[in-house]
Amino acid sequence: MKALVTGGAGFIGRWLVKKLLEENFEVWIIDNLENGRESNLDEFHNHPLLKGVVYDDVLNLKALNSVFAFKPDIVFHLAAQINVHESLETPNKAYESNIKGTYNVLEECRALGTKIMLMGTCMVYDMAGSHKPINEDHPLKPTSPYAASKLSAEILAQSYYYSYGLPVVTCRPFNTYGPYQKYNLEGGVVSIFVRQTLNGDSLEIFGDGTQTRDLLYVEDCVDFVYAASRCEQALGQVINAGSGTDIAIMDLARMICPDESKIRLVDHRHPQSEIPKLLCDYSKARSLLGWEPKVDLKSGIQKLKEQLQEICV
Numbered sequence: 001m002k003a004l005v006t007g008g009a010g011f012i013g014r015w016l017v018k019k020l021l022e023e024n025f026e027v028w029i030i031d032n033l034e035n036g037r038e039s040n041l042d043e044f045h046n047h048p049l050l051k052g053v054v055y056d057d058v059l060n061l062k063a064l065n066s067v068f069a070f071k072p073d074i075v076f077h078l079a080a081q082i083n084v085h086e087s088l089e090t091p092n093k094a095y096e097s098n099i100k101g102t103y104n105v106l107e108e109c110r111a112l113g114t115k116i117m118l119m120g121t122c123m124v125y126d127m128a129g130s131h132k133p134i135n136e137d138h139p140l141k142p143t144s145p146y147a148a149s150k151l152s153a154e155i156l157a158q159s160y161y162y163s164y165g166l167p168v169v170t171c172r173p174f175n176t177y178g179p180y181q182k183y184n185l186e187g188g189v190v191s192i193f194v195r196q197t198l199n200g201d202s203l204e205i206f207g208d209g210t211q212t213r214d215l216l217y218v219e220d221c222v223d224f225v226y227a228a229s230r231c232e233q234a235l236g237q238v239i240n241a242g243s244g245t246d247i248a249i250m251d252l253a254r255m256i257c258p259d260e261s262k263i264r265l266v267d268h269r270h271p272q273s274e275i276p277k278l279l280c281d282y283s284k285a286r287s288l289l290g291w292e293p294k295v296d297l298k299s300g301i302q303k304l305k306e307q308l309q310e311i312c313v
């Protein structure tokens with residue numbers, strides 16, 4: 001089997017590449033390195049099944065064509081502009097990469113009849129109710145151009161499923177964390193807090209810290225995506241994955257940083273785009289794919305700490 005991973009030099013992308021190589025896929029990657037890093041792929045450079053890495057943009061049709069020339073059996077489309085704040089300040093980037101970029105990838109898939117796993121996000125949902133986790137039928141509420149662009153990409157891909165019979169599966173992971181995630185604002189809150197704690201810096205929380213997140217360890221995320229890509233019944237479906245528990249950001253900060261005097265509340269830059277409660281109902285993933293998360297938050301944070309400490313020495 002031949003797989004193309006767009007965004008393969010990014011955080012989740014590099015773990016997916018690792019998984020695909022372990023599953024004996026031949027792998028090609030396209031990534032413009034806007035937020036990815038060449039070093040994320042260091043571990044695989046001499047791997048005989050890593051067939052090609054093209055550092056270019058999915059908006060560049062010539063480059064995209066060059067990776068489709070290998071006629072992949074499946075495309076894992078992860079390339080996206082992921083920064084919510086940036087999308088609020090300059091929405092054009094989210095539109096270009098996430099909508100137009102997805103259109104380009106879909107057109108290549110259509111030409112070859114290539115299956116596509118489209119990476120969605122939980123950020124398209126309205127907040128969870130106090131006792132009601134978010135399943136796939138939960139109301140949608142894109143509160144940022146990032147969320148809107150990801151949702152638009154999903155709907156576009158679904159139209160290719162219905163119009164052209166293109167095999168499409170859409171995965172919506174909840175907030176994913178783990179080693180190799182960046183620890184600046186384009187990274188996730190867990191990486192940022194762990195880094196700040198290791199540096200002895202203050203941890204800054206936007207707003208009052210009561211907002212909750214359902215945090216999914218990255219290897220669980222990748223197992224989910226892979227299982228969805230292998231499941232016939234998943235075609236045409238949207239599927240959530242999360243840990244099934246949520247944690248308030250203030251409690252997460254306390255869990256990571258034992259010194260509470262280091263935790264500071266700061267004004268939210270974009271309070272209108274904050275989702276107060278994100279909690280996943282992953283029963284569809286469990287029943288359809290037999291998928292369950294394996295790594296609890298404490299162990300996941302420990303793995304992340306170990307990797308960040310290694311980088312520091």
Ligand SMILES: NC(=O)c1ccc[n+]([C@@H]2O[C@H](COP(=O)([O-])OP(=O)(O)OC[C@H]3O[C@@H](n4cnc5c(N)ncnc54)[C@H](O)[C@@H]3O)[C@@H](O)[C@H]2O)c1
Pocket residue numbers: 006007008009010011012013030031032033034035036037056057058059077078079080081082096097101119120121122150172173174175176177188
């Ligand atoms: N991290 C999370 O919590 C999370 C949760 C749900 C869904 N997702 C989705 O998973 C995917 C991967 O996210 P991530 O956290 O690994 O982010 P990431 O930024 O590390 O990965 C995205 C990769 O895509 C590349 N890229 C961006 N625009 C591109 C373009 N136009 N052409 C080619 N490459 C481009 C970036 O350089 C980066 O390497 C994204 O689609 C994101 O929306 C992420």
